[in-house]
Amino acid sequence: MNLNYSLPGNDMSVAGIASSSLKKNLMQLGVAPAIVKKAVISLYEAEINMVIHGGGGIVDIEITPEAVTAVLTDHGPGIPDITLAMQEGYSTASDLIREMGFGAGMGLPNIKKNSDYLDIKSIPGVETIVTIKVKLGQDK
């Protein structure tokens, strides 16, 4: 089954709507709490990233009995050096965002830690697509 969300940019109050409704869905499906947590944290981080850096975008989630896959697409500035962005502590967040307690450079590493698959494709100035996959069903 599929869930779709559209998030406006720079509005921190909406970042989290996709992950919190994903949580409700996964719990109704009876997915183990530990896996729900992994999926929710990964998606939440990705949502924050998209709202802060990507100027908002869309979230497409596909849930199958085997896995949950979230694809986040934005048309923001893009990520020129993905390897660098993956490093803990690296951030391009503005001072304003940092003052809000974000932008510590832990977003992408945290997604990597909590997901089973992370892929980032970015064409700067055109499009950035982040794909996250969390396997369901194991550790039950």
Next chain:
Amino acid sequence: MDKNRYYHSVTLDKDLCRGCTNCISNCPTEAIRVRDGKAVIITERCIDCGECIRTCPSHAKKAVSDPLDIIEKYDYKVAIPAPSFYGQFRDIPGPEYILSALLEVGFDDVYEVARAAEIVSIATRDLLKSDKYPKPLISSSCPAVVRLIQVKFPALIEHVIKIQSPMELAARIVKKFIHKDKKNIGVFFISPCPAKVTAVRSPIGDHESWVDGVIAAKDIYLPLRSAIKKIEKPVRYSNSSGLGVGWGVSDGEGEAVGAPRSITVDGIHQVIKVLEQIESENIDDIDFIEAMACPGGCVGGIMNVENTFIARSSVKNLVKKNTNPFISGDILKRPGFDLNWTHEIYSKPIMKLDEDIRVAMKMMEKLEEINSSLPGLDCGSCGAPTCRALAEDIVRGYADESDCIFILKDEIRKVARQMAQLEKKMPSAGLVPKNDDKIKKS
């Protein structure tokens, strides 16, 4: 009593229920439906927070607690009043009047739960120093919050502080130490809230409660008030510190625990918001969370008498006045004294649609499909709190799409249109009354 059966202290008086929908939209676990004009509580979902009692305009929701005369079954009777109880009486010089009056209304002894709260505060400080537990630690003193975590936030169970509540601890101290020689002893909690009744009758974290009865503050209020008026010189004095008494209001436990990075949240809906943020690790630089289901903390409990804010200010004044140090902590060093829960606490996955994820997924697809066909007004007229909850009830087989008044109206309109069309199609010949009738009859 069957300890395995899930007991509830929040119940419904069917005769008083008018089938309005105030309770369903306020229930934090979507545990109430209105069916056939009456509210029905889904027992597996109810966490006994008492929110429905607060909102019911017909007073049809009730909290069941033990009657005052339950104490007569015991030879030696000990009252353990909640810290919030100190805020229930205006115009008294101090809690010693309450403690002394309890001895007047039939109890043989009194032990302050506020003192046990000191011990729990000390034990919590120790837990905070340890690296063994995931932060933030979440207080388990509010039983409604613990049950909320079980049904809605299973991933946070490991954060719950697994030590006795001050009430349980007080009962243990009374029975194990102070009066261990007494036969047929009964310990009674003077309670602000129904969740404590549930906590005693079907305990979390332990086999059996050491409390023998839970008496609602409102039930003992009047006899106690007249007893207080007759007291000239108190015979009992309060031994607890202000910090112990402070547990009766929100922030009190946090103050007593004294974690540098701690937050207090009160009101069950606010608690849910905070727990959601902890679950998504949006709040991760906090060590301790005091979470109370009632606004204002235990003084906001629905079995109290006094206005929450007056009671809150009374308790806070006591805290300010009473700067005694903790004196009850020594009990922690006694041999054989263990504060830890003896039982694991499990999640109660009430949300799950089916055991088989494939079946659950089919149901959920159907659920989303139905949900998108509903008006999305969450009006509650169908008896479910939200359109999505109705969709869920439909896929679970408990409700029907025509329970939605908008869908019903639509269907009626369709039928009406069909009838109008049918009427036009009536053969004109048939519209003329037959003369045959007369002929036949005569």
